[in-house]
Structures are given as structure tokens and as C-alpha cells.
Amino acid sequence: DSNGRGFLEVGGSHTLEKFMNEAAHDVSDPEKKISVGERLRARRVLDGDADERREARERADFRIGALGSGSDYTPFLQHLGVASMNLGYGGEDGGGSYHSIYDSFDNYVRFIDPTFDYGVALSETAGRVVLRFADADTLPLSFGDFTETVGRYVREVSKLADDTREEIAEKNRRINEGTFRAVSDPTETYVAPKAEAPAPYLNFAPLQNALARLQESTKNYQAALNSTAAQERLRSRETQGQLDEVLKGVEHSMTRDAGLPRRPWFKHQIYAPGFYTGYGVKTLPGIREAVEQHNWKEADEQVTVAASTIQQVAAEIDRATALLQGGR
Incomplete structure (x- = not known):
């Protein structure tokens, strides 16, 4: 713009x-x-x-x-x-x-x-x-930087959940100890914060397992792409076209027909504008925004959704690898 x-x-x-x-x-x-x-x-x-x-x-x-x-x-x-x-x-x-x-x-x-x-x-x-x-003979997409970036996002949402759980525990402790009331200005209206239910520990294992599969798929794809046999196969226009069709599907595999919670039009599960942040991006938005809103049930559900999405991406990359290795 x-x-x-x-x-x-x-x-x-x-x-x-x-x-x-x-x-x-x-x-x-x-x-x-x-x-x-x-x-x-x-x-x-x-x-x-x-x-x-x-x-x-x-x-x-x-x-x-x-x-x-x-x-x-x-x-x-x-x-x-x-x-x-x-x-x-x-x-x-x-x-x-x-x-x-x-x-x-x-x-x-x-x-x-x-x-x-x-x-x-x-x-x-x-x-x-x-x-x-x-x-380009084939679409110039690569997956190493993408996979490394997704790994960062996984670590970020895991840390966000830990930090949020600690913040809630500390706030509740201050309420119980009367800290807020002791510090408040008596000449001003004071509304005491309400205690929250303790935040649960979320199970990020499905997400971490999906990331591990994505890392393996990316490594296998790069090895196949660099092989002499694959470079020879890619001299064929037919093979180039077949690979392009698979590569186009990789980004699409990051979407989900149901979309994000309360936002079905936004289907991408890795990137989305924030529900409360206007244009500003949220990564792994289903998980991140649920944690930020302390919606633990939804956060747990979205871990499963994000893990399934990353597994889909890995499967598409595996399809590209198989094609480079001579399959279809």
C-alpha cells in the first residue's frame, strides 16, 4: 500500500x-x-x-x-x-x-x-x-526455513501457556494475600480483581510429535531433491508438472475447511490476523489466542487441530519426495 x-x-x-x-x-x-x-x-x-x-x-x-x-x-x-x-x-x-x-x-x-x-x-x-x-522449471518453494519457523512457533505457544499459568497463579496469590487492597489508593474507587481457576497443563505432545515428523519429511525431501537421480527426472516436463501440482498443495494443506474458531472464513492454521489485533498476525492462531483468552478447553482442542494440520503438511512433502524418488 x-x-x-x-x-x-x-x-x-x-x-x-x-x-x-x-x-x-x-x-x-x-x-x-x-x-x-x-x-x-x-x-x-x-x-x-x-x-x-x-x-x-x-x-x-x-x-x-x-x-x-x-x-x-x-x-x-x-x-x-x-x-x-x-x-x-x-x-x-x-x-x-x-x-x-x-x-x-x-x-x-x-x-x-x-x-x-x-x-x-x-x-x-x-x-x-x-x-x-x-x-523456474519447478515452483521455487523450499521447506527448511518453514520447518524451522514452525518449530519456533511451537516453542512460543508452549512457553506462552507456561507463562500464563504462572501469571494466573501469582495473581491469585496476591489476591489471597490482600496485596492489591493493601496497595490501592483509598481516595480512589477500587474494584478488587477476581481470582481465576488455576490454569491446567496443556498436552503439547501431539504438536511436538507433528513437528518431529515435519522435520523428518523436510530432511528427506531435501535429500531427494539434491540427488542425481531426481535432477535427471526433473529434466522431464511431465515430471516438473507433476511436482508443481504437489508443491502447490503444500500451502493449501495448512488450511482447514472449518476455519478458525468463530472465524470460518480464515482457514489457514499457521498464520492469521488476530481476532483482537486488527491486521496484526497471530501464528498458530487457534492455540495462541485460546491461551491468551484463558480458554483452556479450546486451547487443548486447537493443539490437536494444529498438530493434525502439520501432519498434513508433512504428508504433502512426503508426496513430493516420493515423486522425486520415482513414484507417483
């Missing part, structure tokens, strides 16, 4: 993360004359926390963000399960004018991108993405 001077901003399906890194490596930043990917890494080293700095220096691919909602990709990704990406530049353009009376051509040429250099950079970036995708 907008573009300006600064740094590459990219979010999307993590099956496209490696592909996006390769494209960003070949686009030159108009101000610094280094690749836009290299400049993005430098920014994360300078502005990131300890983990972000370490990743920026050591991780083979820079990490792309997950997509929530708010743009044209929404129906493709969230409803249909089509791998999608959102691109732009910004960070040095001030911002704040979007959808306001100041959102004008005059504002753009004075403050946002006076030389239009970053409009050119965006065209070079998106152009490379489109042309490379169109010219």
Missing part, C-alpha cells in the same frame, strides 16, 4: 523465505550500493535484541515476517491457502501520512522518496521475484 526510502520490508509464506533471500541478494540498495538483503541484516544487527543480532550474523537466510491481513494477499493466503508475499521499502521516510489529507503526491516527492529511487528498487525486487517464479 505504500513505499518509501529505507530498508526492505518483506513478509510472507515461509516456504518462500529462501527464494526471497536469493532475490534480495541481487537487488542493490540505491543509497548504500550494497544488496538490500545485506542492508536489512545490518539494520537488525544494529537495532535488534541479542537473538536478532545473532541470527542476522549467523543464520543463512534473513527471516521474513508472517502475514496477518490488510492487503490483497489476504484471500489468497488466509482463505485459499496460496503461498503469498508482501514487499515494500521504508524506515527512512517518516511515515504517518497514510490515509490522511497529507497522503499526496507533494508529500511523497518532498519527504517519502524524492528521487523515486526506492520505487525503482521495489520494481527491481518485485520484478525479479515475478520473473524468477515464472521462469
